[in-house]
Amino acid sequence: MEVILKEDVNKLGHRGDVVKVADGYGRNYLLPEKLAIEATLANKAVIEQMKASAVRKSAKEKTGAEQLATQLSEVELVFERKVGENEHLFGSVTSGDIAQQLEAKGFTIDRRKISLEEPLKTIGEYHVPVKLHREVTSHVKVTVKGDQPEAEAVTTTA
Structure with a gap:
């Protein structure tokens, strides 16, 4: 099963990546937890928009994480x-x-x-x-x- 990751998943990939996973892992974990969406033709067209927003979101998260790191x-x-x-x-x-x-x-x-x-x-x-x-x-x-x-x-x- 091919899925498009909506969030970073450890040892699998980053947000916006298209990855091939076992059917059960995709159906029973990634899709219900809203960590990924199925890689259909319509969804693949949306990937570019997701990647652009992912870059912006990642930059914002990194800034917040750096501030938290100094406090921690x-x-x-x-x-x-x-x-x-x-x-x-x-x-x-x-x-x-x-x-x-x-x-x-x-x-x-x-x-x-x-x-x-x-x-x-x-x-x-x-x-x-x-x-x-x-x-x-x-x-x-x-x-x-x-x-x-x-x-x-x-x-x-x-």
Whole structure:
């Protein structure tokens, strides 16, 4: 099935591209979510207009993303988690946790835009990339702490 993308889709293409996808993926995901339209002759005639507006929209989004990137670079998030041996966390800090705390600070960012290779499972300081636009990536400082101070080893003298 050939479709025309109305929005950028990760690992598929950018707005205005004509791509060939599996029938089920197109019918069950791209079309209902309004991420694409079928590539018919009538719709192909509209592609040029879409591409022109996509360039304008992309430029506007990029400007907004750059402003947001400068604000996000100053944000520092702190997470407290239970800690086991070797400063290994019982839970982990995921992209969903980061998105939730960013939202609490007034930034609405989809968790899928937070590029964590895998959840953070150890105590430390991390710089987590946030892809705001295909050309704009910001970094958020994330600090993971233990929820209790390290317990001193109790020694008993006989």
